[in-house]
Amino acid sequence: MSSLADYFNTQIKSRGFNQVESPALQDTVYSKTEGVGLFARNLCDGIQDQTYLISPGPLAFRDNFGALPATFLHNNVITPNKVYPPADIFHGRSNKIGQDWNQATLVALQDNTDGLLPGFSTARTNNTWNYGVLYPHDSNSVDYRAYAIYNPGSKKTNPPDGFKAPSYYYTKGNGWQLDQLLHSTGKNSPWQNGAGSVDAGLGLGNPQAISDLLKGTAIDVTEEIASQITTVGAWGAGFHANNTWQNVNQFNKKSQAWSLGSQDVLAAVEGANDTSLWTNQYPLTKYLGETNYNYRDKYSKLRWDQFYAPILNYINNNSSKTKISDTIHNQGMIDTVIPWVSNPTDLINIQNMLYLSTDLLFDQSKIHVTDDWYWGWNEIPTRSTDWNQSTKYKSLAFIVPHTVGNSTITSVDQLDTLNNTPEWTKSLVTQLNGYMHLLDADGNSFLPNKTNIVFALTIQDGNGHYYLDFVTPKPFSITLTNSAGKEFNVTIAGETLTYTGISFENHKNTLNTLFNVIETSKGHELGSAIFEFDATHQGGSLASMKYVDPSLKSADASFDNIAGLYRILDKEGSVLDIYDANRNGSVNDSIDPSHAGYYVTALSQWVNTTGIRSGANTTYDSLTGTSSQEINYFEFGQLYAPLLVVNGGKLYNDVGSLSGIAFDTIRANPLNKRAINSEDIVTYFSFKEANPDKMEHVRTMSNGAIGWEDMDRGTGSIKASDDDFNDSIQHFEFI
Known part of the structure; x- marks a missing residue:
């Protein structure tokens, strides 16, 4: 069992190279040997925490937003100040501990990158992934x-x-x-x-x-x-x-x-x-x-090194001014014109090159933009529903700036000293109180007891570049104030924030397999399967899932299949209508398995790392399967349904997550037509209304596992199905 700090460092891992040395190196940013990254968000940024009513109401201002800004964290990003701070960002830093830019920023962290942006992690192995709207600078993306x-x-x-x-x-x-x-x-x-x-x-x-x-x-x-x-x-x-x-x-x-x-x-x-x-x-x-x-491919020696020029051109209304000299809006001038890119490689490279172009962008005699004050974060619009409950994120984290007061913070020992400094802890308390008083739609606090919490140091390397290092400080205690104004003590220890003086029952992780039997064939009970996970992450250790090896090895198929899970909204199998398949102007409602757009919509919401491969001379592939790694992306109270891509292994390039074949599957069979021939790529769901042959393809097993039939079961098939329902086995356990 790894600590949260170790896990997060793996998620943001870089190869440790100086990527700005050449275009060839820049092109390999965010590659298959690196971490998938994290998404971070300051929940008290003036949007999500604004609960006042606006005329004519009666909804609160924050309920206006279908999207909320997040920041992508990865150690290929070399900028300082990697998240939106709790300071007045338009004023340069002082040296007062706990004030201005001399304080840590409390953010919520999500590790399920593909849950926030479908297929995002596959960009590490697919240089044609271009499905994002990603701003390489602060951009006011959802409110301006x-x-x-x-x-x-x-x-x-x-x-x-x-x-x-x-x-x-x-x-x-x-x-x-x-x-x-x-x-x-x-x-x-x-x-x-x-x-x-x-x-x-x-x-x-x-x-x-x-x-x-x-x-x-x-x-x-x-x-x-x-x-x-x-x-x-x-x-x-x-x-x-x-x-x-x-x-x-x-x-x-x-x-x-x-x-x-x-x-x-x-x-x-x-x-x-x-x-x-x-x-x-x-x-x-x-x-x-x-x-x-063109500023990546045509007008640069390094990727994007000349991108500052058109930014200045538009900021200054095509005038002869060569640098930003506005002392009031300063770095915010970039917000007003910054365009977005569609993939994480360009996001990272522009973010880095803008930082390296600081002296070319700003009149330093007037503004004096230092590293300690530089706006180094990116901004990515995400669904507001991905941040509207504390159960949606993996952990809270305090992101510590490189310099606090007159000292650089490079070690846990220095952090421990800060955590016992009144001026520093006052800022921590202020931000934690903000999360404490922030309530979700059900009235629950965003700072519940037993909240995971870590710290990350901002370290400068030998090249002058900055990276994050997640660490676990020594235990310390602080006093918070609840919504009724009553003070109470909390302890931050072992990567967990715990209310002291209050006892809570220990939570037991549970897994339910909900199976609705529709018919019986050859003694098999067939129907729809749903997995319901209740996994908590307490005490700084990850309560994770994995596939059960013996069950995987019992699969027997001649096709090269890949199975996985996708999130559903109810027991009927409805999914979030992310592409507005209903054509009603809303992407916040749902479509059920009978809808013609279900195949594309559901496949696009495949949960990363839940893919498993079986068949085609390798009934269980421990190298490319997920049995050997943890699955950490399940949310409390959410439902997940299985899917099977028959012959999906043909689309897999042997690197990255198996769920990365989702978009390739859609391109290979846009209408999910029936697999009349055995070599066809086709997708089956546990809801027969979504299947091209309109037949059941899942059986239940006594141990909570489910088995798949990978052959077309409808009339007119060239080869009749053997109905053995053992072509792929999905069975989970906690580790």
Whole structure:
């Protein structure tokens, strides 16, 4: 059993090379030999913790957001200050411990990268993965961005009819109009908060790449014409407007404007060329602010080393100014124009090159941007539902800056000294109280008893680059205050935050296999299978799952199969409608197994590391299977259903997670047509309505395992199924 600190260090592991030495090395950033990374989020960032009602209500302001910003952590990122701090970011640091930038930042950590962005981890082995909207700098992605609007009859590959920003609608020639957009609900909505809005019908990820993925499937949208007012875009993708909803309506009563100053966004993008900041290459993202990749492939000696130039060009309205000299907005000027990229390799490389271009970007005689003050974090829009309960994240973490006061913090001993310094612990208490008072929709605190908590040091290496090192400090105690104003003691020890003076029952990990018997064949009970895991992670040790080896080895198949799990929402097998297969403008509802879009939608939500391979002369492959590694991605109270990709092994390139074949499976069989021939690639689910032959393919076993039948069981097959239901076995245990 590994400690959380060890586990997180493995997740963010780099090969320890100086990747900025050459383009060839930069191209190998985020590779198969490195960790998959972590997603971090400061839950008290002014969005998720804002519970005040806005007119006309009655929902709280935070309930407006369908997306929340997160940060990708990986030790290939060489910047200092890797997460959004609790400081006033527009002011340089002082040397006062516990103030300004001299304090640790409390974040929630998620290790399930593929759960937040489908297939994200597969980018380590697939250089064509381009499904993200990833900003290599702070970007105000969910509260300032404007998304594209198309009127009825418009084609989504044409220029948009306008843009929707917080509280305003923009059209070329007419400028900004207050609350002019009518959603499909037929009424003005107070929840039109730009590209983070819950009510806009925006989805997650790169719209162009997703459109290409869905091409030829049952939910192909390639040539779709808007039948009503519709949006094209994604959560967080778009151009930066000047004001948030609060500035327009609640606080300053400001009018809306582009952050490009006098420039018209449509005109700027329509006039884009090879040297522009944004791409003009892809029809569905041309008006959504995607990066011009010429600065990676054409205009650089190193990857992206000249990218600072178009940033300055647009910040200064194409003027002769060469550096940012605005002492008020300073590094925030980059926010206003920064475009997004679609893959983690470009994300990391731009993030690094912007940091290395600090002296080229800023007039240091006026602003003096130091490492200790540098805004070094990236920003990635994620679903707000991925952060709305404490059970969604693996652990809390305090990210410690490289310099605190006048000292660099490079060891656990130095951290232990800080943790007993009143000025330092006062900041820890303030942030922990914020999480304590933050409640989810069920009224539960985001700081429950027995919360996992670790620390990470920011270390500078011999090249002058910065990396994170997760550590476990010595135990120490602090005093928190509950929502009623009552003080109580907590102890942070062994990577766990524990309320003292209060006893709690020990939690027992449980696994339930829910099987609904539909029919019997050759003595086998067939039907739908659902796995329900209740795994806690207490005491700094990971309560993990693995496949049961003897069961795996009992599989007997001639096809090269890969099985796995995907998340479902109910016992009927419904999945989150991430591609708006219902065509109702919402990606927050669900579709059931009978829906034509279920195959693509469910397969896209395959849980990373749950893949297991069997058949084709290797009934159990311990090298590429997951029996030898821990499965840590299951959430308390969530349901998971099994799937089987018959002949999926043909798509696997022997590196990375087996779940990485999900998108290749969709491309190989876009409509999941029946496998009339034995060599065909086809996907089966435990819900027969989703299967191409409309037959049952799963049997229950007495030990809680399930067995798969990998042959077509419908009429008309060239070869009749043997109905042995042992072609792949899925059986789990706690370790």
